[in-house]
Amino acid sequence: MSHKTEFLYLSEQDTIKAGVLDAVKCIDNAEEVFTLLSKGDYLMGGSNHNSHGLGIVFPKESPFPNMPVAGPDRRFVAMPAYLGGRFDVCGNKWYGSNAENPKKGLPRSVLTVTLNDKDTGEPLSFMSANLLSAARTGAVPGVAARHLARKDSEVVTVLGCGQINRSCLRSILTQLPNAKKIVCYDIFEEAGKKFLGWAKEELGIDGIVTTDLEEAVRAGEVITVAASRLKPLYIKDEWLQEGVTLLITGPMQSDDSFWMNTKLIYDNVRLHEAYVQEAVESGDKAASYASVIGGPIYTLIDDGKIRPLVESTSIGEVILGEKEGRADSKERVTFVACGMATFDVGLGYDLYQTALKEGIGQKLVLWDDPYQK
Numbered sequence: 001m002s003h004k005t006e007f008l009y010l011s012e013q014d015t016i017k018a019g020v021l022d023a024v025k026c027i028d029n030a031e032e033v034f035t036l037l038s039k040g041d042y043l044m045g046g047s048n049h050n051s052h053g054l055g056i057v058f059p060k061e062s063p064f065p066n067m068p069v070a071g072p073d074r075r076f077v078a079m080p081a082y083l084g085g086r087f088d089v090c091g092n093k094w095y096g097s098n099a100e101n102p103k104k105g106l107p108r109s110v111l112t113v114t115l116n117d118k119d120t121g122e123p124l125s126f127m128s129a130n131l132l133s134a135a136r137t138g139a140v141p142g143v144a145a146r147h148l149a150r151k152d153s154e155v156v157t158v159l160g161c162g163q164i165n166r167s168c169l170r171s172i173l174t175q176l177p178n179a180k181k182i183v184c185y186d187i188f189e190e191a192g193k194k195f196l197g198w199a200k201e202e203l204g205i206d207g208i209v210t211t212d213l214e215e216a217v218r219a220g221e222v223i224t225v226a227a228s229r230l231k232p233l234y235i236k237d238e239w240l241q242e243g244v245t246l247l248i249t250g251p252m253q254s255d256d257s258f259w260m261n262t263k264l265i266y267d268n269v270r271l272h273e274a275y276v277q278e279a280v281e282s283g284d285k286a287a288s289y290a291s292v293i294g295g296p297i298y299t300l301i302d303d304g305k306i307r308p309l310v311e312s313t314s315i316g317e318v319i320l321g322e323k324e325g326r327a328d329s330k331e332r333v334t335f336v337a338c339g340m341a342t343f344d345v346g347l348g349y350d351l352y353q354t355a356l357k358e359g360i361g362q363k364l365v366l367w368d369d370p371y372q373k
Contacts, residue, residue: 002368002369003369003370004365004367004368004369005122005123005365005366005367005370006363006364006365006366007122007123007124007125007126007363007364007366008124008125008126008127008352008355008356008361008362008363008364009125009126009127009361009362009363009364010125010126010127010128010351010352010355010360010361011127011128011361012128012130012131014127014128014355014360014361015127015128015129015131015132015351016131017355017358017360018351018352018354018355018358018360018361019350019351019354020131020132020135020347020351021131021135023135023138023139023142023170023171023174024174025350026135026136026138026139026142026171026347027139027142027143027146027171027174027175029136029139029346029347029350030136030139030140030142030143030343030346030347031143031146031319032085032346033083033342033343033346034143034267034268034314034315034316034319035085035316035319035320036083036084036085036087036316036342037267037268037270037314037316037340037342038268038314038316038317038319038320038322039316039320040270041083041084041085042081042082042083042084042342043081043082044079044080044081044082044340044341044342045079045080045081046274046278048270048273048274048277050268050270050271050273050274051274051278052079052271052274052275052338052339052340052341053077053078053079053080053093053341054077054078055075055076055077055078056075056076056077057070057075058070058071058074058075071098071099071100072098072099072100073097073098073099073108073109074097074098074099074100075096075097076094076095076096076097077094077095077097078092078093078094079092079093079094079095079341079344080092080341081340081341081342081344081345082118082345083342083345083346083349087345087346087349088118089115089116089117089118089124089345089349090115090116090117090118090121090345091113091114091115091116091341091344091345091348091349092113092114092116092341093111093112093113093129093133093341093344093345094111094112094113094114095109095110095111095112095129095133096109096110097109097110107130107163109130109133110130111128111129111130111132111133112126112127112128112129113125113126113127113129113132113133113344113345113348114126114127115127115345115348115349115352122366123366124352125348125352125355125361126364127348127351127352127361129344129348132344132347132348132351133344134163134164134166134167135167135347136343136344136346136347137164137167137168137249137339137343138164138166138167138168138169138170138171138172139167139171139343139347140249140267140337140339140343141168141171141172141224141247141249141335141337142168142171142172142174142175143315143319144245144247144265144315144335144337145171145172145175145176145222145245145247146175147315147318147319147325147326148245148265148315148318148325148326148333148335149172149175149176149222149245149326149333150221150222150243150245150326150329151176151177151178152178152329153176153178153179153221153222153245154178154179154180154181154221155179155180155181155182155183155219155220155221155222156169156172156173156176156179156181156182156183156220156221156222156223156224157182157183157185157216157217157219157220157222157223157224158182158183158184158185158195158224159185159213159216159217159223159224159225159226159227159233159235159250159252160185160186160225160226160227160228160233160250161184161185161186161188161191161192161194161195162191162226162227162228164226164249164250165195165224165226165249166195166198168224168226168247168249169182169199169203169224170202170203172222172224172247173203173205176222179205179222180205181205181206181207181208182196182199182205182206182207182208183207183208183210183215183216183219183220184196184199184207184208184209184210184216185209185210185211185212185213185215185216185217186209186211186227187211187231188211189209189211192209192210192211193209195209196208196209213233213235214236214239217235217236217239217240218239218240218241220241220244221241221243221244221245222244222245222247223240223244223245223246223247224247224249225246225247225248225249225250225252226249226250227250227251227252228250232250232251232252232253233251233252233253234252234253234254235252235253235254235258236254236255236258237254237255237257237258237261240258240332242330242332243329243330243331243332244332244333245326245332245333245334245335246262246332246333246334246335247335247337248293248334248335248336248337249293249337250293251292251293251295252293253296254296256300256305259296259297259300259305259306259334260300260305260306261332262332262333262334263326263327263331263332263333263334264297264306264312264313264334264336265313265314265315265318265325265333265334265335265336266294266309266312266313266314266315266335266336266337267314267315267335267336267337267338267339267340268314268316268340269309269310269312269313269314270314271338271340272294272297272298272309272312272336272338273309273310275288275292275294275298275338276298276301276309279292279298292338293336293337293338294336294338297336313325315335
């Protein structure tokens with residue numbers, strides 16, 4: 001019995017045609033994924049089913065001349081996941097990253113996503129995923145803005161004026177009907193100016209540029225954090241105004257008093273529990289905490305200063321009405337997101353389905369009949 005297997009290849013331009021830049025579509029998709037995470041209808045890697053991924057860590061030195069050695073943000077990572085619900089599909093995001101890439105005219109990271117039949121393992125689609133990954137990353141704080149931010153918020157502060165915060169701001173603004181101004185902070189003023197120019201042209205919003213972190217933070221009613229991992233921001237508690245919504249997509253540090261007096265909402269508590277478990281197993285918990293966004297929070301939990309993760313809230317529970325989100329307009333709310341392959345699989349699946357319906361992409365044959373059976 002012969003069995004032909006083919007899959008759909010989607011280039012970056014194909015994913016654009018399929019709607020990867022449609023912010024509201026991406027937010028709706030991410031919101032649905034969040035509900036599945038809270039129900040537990042998903043799997044990721046590792047024995048805890050919540051591992052962020054498996055990466056190749058390059059050595060500082062090597063006797064082999066062709067072997068890559070460690071450098072800034074230099075890594076390869078595989079991020080497998082199964083997503084249930086209507087998606088009911090397996091997938092993997094694969095990326096290589098190198099801070100030297102822009103010198104070669106390339107993005108810092110080069111990403112692809114593969115979708116596979118959950119039963120047979122056959123590939124369904126192979127697609128360019130730089131835009132997909134950025135879109136799902138931006139959609140996550142977009143969902144948080146939908147459910148946690150004050151709808152009367154007028155000023156959005158952008159901390160870190162790179163590509164990720166472009167995607168974050170694109171999504172966040174769709175959920176803030178009264179937003180009138182953005183404050184763009186970056187250690188490089190030129191980056192802030194470039195970001196503001198883009199925001200004016202694409203999103204139709206004006207604002208200011210500053211290299212003064214305190215000025216930027218004090219102004220923000222909604223703050224999106226996606227600054228460099230190489231130099232995490234330190235945001236003082238006293239700078240953050242009453243009723244602020246802080247959307248953390250990149251690392252930041254703050255006074256213990258801030259973390260202890262803000263309502264913490266997580267993307268998925270199980271993921272953060274896995275980070276803590278892996279930190280303990282590593283034998284160097286402090287170093288492991290320092291490498292992840294939630295590290296400062298985990299330290300305070302270990303010290304008994306804030307409630308443990310098992311008693312904490314995932315945003316999916318807020319969406320489902322199982323737990324409280326923002327209680328009132330004066331409450332400071334902080335949303336912490338670390339990124340999960342489930343979102344790449346979920347958005348990739350919807351792009352794949354759209355492409356099938358609209359004849360986008362190119363079908364490629366794996367085999368007309370497998371040689372080995």
